[in-house]
Amino acid sequence: xxxxxxxxxxxxxxxxxxxxxxxxxxxxxxxxxxxxxxxxxxxxxxxxxxxxxxxxxxxxxxxxxxxxxxxxxxxxxxxxxxxxxxxxxxxxxxxxxxxxxxxxxxxxxxxxxxxxxxxxxxxxxxxxxxxxxxxxxxxxxx
Numbered sequence: 001x002x003x004x005x006x007x008x009x010x011x012x013x014x015x016x017x018x019x020x021x022x023x024x025x026x027x028x029x030x031x032x033x034x035x036x037x038x039x040x041x042x043x044x045x046x047x048x049x050x051x052x053x054x055x056x057x058x059x060x061x062x063x064x065x066x067x068x069x070x071x072x073x074x075x076x077x078x079x080x081x082x083x084x085x086x087x088x089x090x091x092x093x094x095x096x097x098x099x100x101x102x103x104x105x106x107x108x109x110x111x112x113x114x115x116x117x118x119x120x121x122x123x124x125x126x127x128x129x130x131x132x133x134x135x136x137x138x139x140x141x142x
Contacts, residue, residue: 002030002034005034005035006038006043006099006100007092007095007099008030009024009035009038009039010062010099013060014062017050017061018050018059019059019060019061020057020060021035021036021060022057024039039060042100043099043100043101044060044062044063045061045062046059046060047059047060074113075101075106075107075109075110075113076110076114078097078098078101078110079097079110079114079132080114080119081097083121083132083133084134086133086134086135086136088131088133089133090129091107091131091132094107094110094132095107098110107130107132111123111132119134120134120137121134121135122134122135
């Protein structure tokens with residue numbers, strides 16, 4: 001299974017709303033088993049068929065968009081967990097962790113939430129990529 005499949009499925013559902021596994025597979029050109037494995041995991045929820053759509057299929061959407069769906073962990077908590085080693089982490093790493101946790105994908109908002117809590121988060125935008133790093137200091141750790 002290619003590493004980006006969770007992100008691809010999430011982007012598709014963000015853009016198109018609830019969809020069946022075959023619709024998603026065709027749109028992102030992925031194998032059935034891979035798509036079904038991702039949809040069965042955290043971050044995705046089975047939903048009712050949208051109005052006007054066939055009702056004989058199983059529809060899925062991002063769990064954070066489904067009222068009453070279980071939330072795993074906040075995006076700031078996920079980001080803090082990743083950055084707690086003090087090393088730089090790419091935006092892609094953070095997004096993969098956010099998807100796995102069923103949290104919102106907005107990394108800049110997660111960084112802002114951590115900053116508001118007193119954490120020193122450094123954002124590095126170099127070479128067309130973005131990475132984040134937590135500056136470890138005793139004041140925040142205490």
